[in-house]
Amino acid sequence: MPVSLNYIVKRLFWSILVLVGVIIFSYLVIILSPGDPAVKWAGNPRGVNATFAIEAARRELGLDKPLYMQVFDFVAKVLTGDLGISIAYKQPVFTILYSNLAATLELLLCSYIIVLPIGIVLGVYSALHRDELIDDVLQSFGTIMANTPAFWLAAIVFLLLVSAGSPVYGRIDTRLALETGFQSITGFYLLDSILQGNIVIFIDVLVKLIPPALIIGVYPLGLSIRLSRTLMAESLTEDFVRAAVAWGVKRGRIIWKYAFRASIPPLVQVFGLAFAYSLIDAMVVEYAVFGREGLGRLLVDALNYSDFKLAIGLLIVVTAFYLVINTVADVIQALIDPRVRL
Amino acid sequence: MANIRNNKPSISGAVKNVQKAFQTKTGFVAITVRAWKRSSRFKIGFVISSLIIMVGVLAPLLAPYPRDGLGYVPEDALQKIRLSPSRDHIFGTDTRGRDIFSRVVFGVRSALIQIFLVVSSSLLIGLFMGVIAAYYKGFIETLINYLIELFMSIPAIVIALALRLILGSGLLTVVLALIITWWSWYGRVTYIYSRSIVEMDYVLLAKLSGVSGLKIIYRHVIRNASPPVLVQAVTDLGSVLLEASAINFLGLGLPPDSPEWGVIMQEGIQYLSISPWISVFPGIFILVTALGFSLIGDSLREEVDPKLRRRWRLWF
Numbered sequence: 001m002p003v004s005l006n007y008i009v010k011r012l013f014w015s016i017l018v019l020v021g022v023i024i025f026s027y028l029v030i031i032l033s034p035g036d037p038a039v040k041w042a043g044n045p046r047g048v049n050a051t052f053a054i055e056a057a058r059r060e061l062g063l064d065k066p067l068y069m070q071v072f073d074f075v076a077k078v079l080t081g082d083l084g085i086s087i088a089y090k091q092p093v094f095t096i097l098y099s100n101l102a103a104t105l106e107l108l109l110c111s112y113i114i115v116l117p118i119g120i121v122l123g124v125y126s127a128l129h130r131d132e133l134i135d136d137v138l139q140s141f142g143t144i145m146a147n148t149p150a151f152w153l154a155a156i157v158f159l160l161l162v163s164a165g166s167p168v169y170g171r172i173d174t175r176l177a178l179e180t181g182f183q184s185i186t187g188f189y190l191l192d193s194i195l196q197g198n199i200v201i202f203i204d205v206l207v208k209l210i211p212p213a214l215i216i217g218v219y220p221l222g223l224s225i226r227l228s229r230t231l232m233a234e235s236l237t238e239d240f241v242r243a244a245v246a247w248g249v250k251r252g253r254i255i256w257k258y259a260f261r262a263s264i265p266p267l268v269q270v271f272g273l274a275f276a277y278s279l280i281d282a283m284v285v286e287y288a289v290f291g292r293e294g295l296g297r298l299l300v301d302a303l304n305y306s307d308f309k310l311a312i313g314l315l316i317v318v319t320a321f322y323l324v325i326n327t328v329a330d331v332i333q334a335l336i337d338p339r340v341r342l
Numbered sequence: 343m344a345n346i347r348n349n350k351p352s353i354s355g356a357v358k359n360v361q362k363a364f365q366t367k368t369g370f371v372a373i374t375v376r377a378w379k380r381s382s383r384f385k386i387g388f389v390i391s392s393l394i395i396m397v398g399v400l401a402p403l404l405a406p407y408p409r410d411g412l413g414y415v416p417e418d419a420l421q422k423i424r425l426s427p428s429r430d431h432i433f434g435t436d437t438r439g440r441d442i443f444s445r446v447v448f449g450v451r452s453a454l455i456q457i458f459l460v461v462s463s464s465l466l467i468g469l470f471m472g473v474i475a476a477y478y479k480g481f482i483e484t485l486i487n488y489l490i491e492l493f494m495s496i497p498a499i500v501i502a503l504a505l506r507l508i509l510g511s512g513l514l515t516v517v518l519a520l521i522i523t524w525w526s527w528y529g530r531v532t533y534i535y536s537r538s539i540v541e542m543d544y545v546l547l548a549k550l551s552g553v554s555g556l557k558i559i560y561r562h563v564i565r566n567a568s569p570p571v572l573v574q575a576v577t578d579l580g581s582v583l584l585e586a587s588a589i590n591f592l593g594l595g596l597p598p599d600s601p602e603w604g605v606i607m608q609e610g611i612q613y614l615s616i617s618p619w620i621s622v623f624p625g626i627f628i629l630v631t632a633l634g635f636s637l638i639g640d641s642l643r644e645e646v647d648p649k650l651r652r653r654w655r656l657w658f
Contacts, residue, residue, distance in 0.1 A: 022492060144633060149625055151607065152622075162615055299500075302503060315504060322495045
């Protein structure tokens, strides 16, 4: 495919530059905010070992060097994946972050795989039935969905499920996992259980995964219902659709092969943004309501233990995630829409 | 006879049409007025938002227990812990015996304050940065675009976490975290609109006649670029509320006992199965408020972007 490599390289370079900027920004947050940076970095230690911990943090941050050297060292450290030992977990920060990222990612991917096709089909249906009651109903539904606070909905759904006796708390039934000898390899439990042929665990994980996945999917559902209608409204009036009608192309083919195809590039871009935004929803919902492990738990623990390293690690990883998703979305868009390649 | 003459294409008619097209005002107020006339969704959104704002203003009068609303624990708290909704307490009481309805009503105020602070500050910063980038091209343009991209990619919630560890809890933490990320969106929108305006002939003419840069920026660029940005801001009012309440819900923003919807929900979440009303009612208010603003924003956007308004028919 004749995609200009130039564009992709440029896009990648720009994203890496932004990531470095974010790392520098997080370092400036540590250094320039009120209070002793070393004390913050050590997590406000108290007791006998306090002075020792603060000294260690001071050395770790290299506070005796000139500022540009500190920044350079910090960026180099983060890019090589070394952010010190987390106070809350007593493990390297990036190790904890990666092991928890998989849990959140599994939830997020599952949510989008379920919700997006539904939302797009509903949106296209709505566009085809414009000015009918069903169109208004679907669009109002979409608006309400896009404005629902996920954590509120999560609380209600959780309440209903628990009172119905459904085991939705947590990510996996630990006792069941022990009994069946389930082991996590990739961190994606659904994948792991399939690989190990462990049906019992697969069902257990799926049952616990679906409710939060659907709740996180509420925002993209509303968005896709509204967006795909707008985009279809635009492409259905284009001349190529009219030409296709004149040629006698079948209705379904016109809709999906011609009209919908034209609206894929903007959809990809918006869903790239929405996917990154949903990560936040996932972090809010997964631990605070459903008690699942994942980045949300790290967020709460970083707060409870005033673990500044973990907080900065989260900032960098979540931002990197956002950048990766958006870069991928942009590259995909360039692959399918020749107008973007500049 | 008159009919026939009117149907004839005449030069004066064409001139009138052109004049009419130019008279279609594109200012923010004009857009709002047109949206009011054209869209029932705008009216619904307007009614909802005005009601919410009125509740916020009249909170001390509406709340049956104003002191509870402000977060004070009543003296007879022990008898009133987690009462279910009744005539005395329409929304029930919370874990410390406070009337939920009063707290929720006072919560309107904190919601509006957060929204207003975040949107207005981000709007100012974003407008400024976007216009500067578009007008003074070159290195400044690249730098500002880089900053916009940078702050766009950091989610507010993780900044809120870092700020919470530095500054402690409070209004400043939420608002600052949201502003740090939010201005970049307005910066981007302003930049995109201003860049096309800067290329216009009248800007060139103004430059040639020696009008100073700041004056051109104020008179020509900002005035023409601001309506779409303002519309974007109105559309965002609801999302700011959603994100702010999520931050507060996680305990990253306002301190416990504050009359804020996210905070109230957080306090109720541990008792969800015993007394669900604590968490459920504030959420309804968040939803309704966000919905009201978003209805207004959507119909305003239709006015700015006529493509969204176009009626069409299928060819099959």
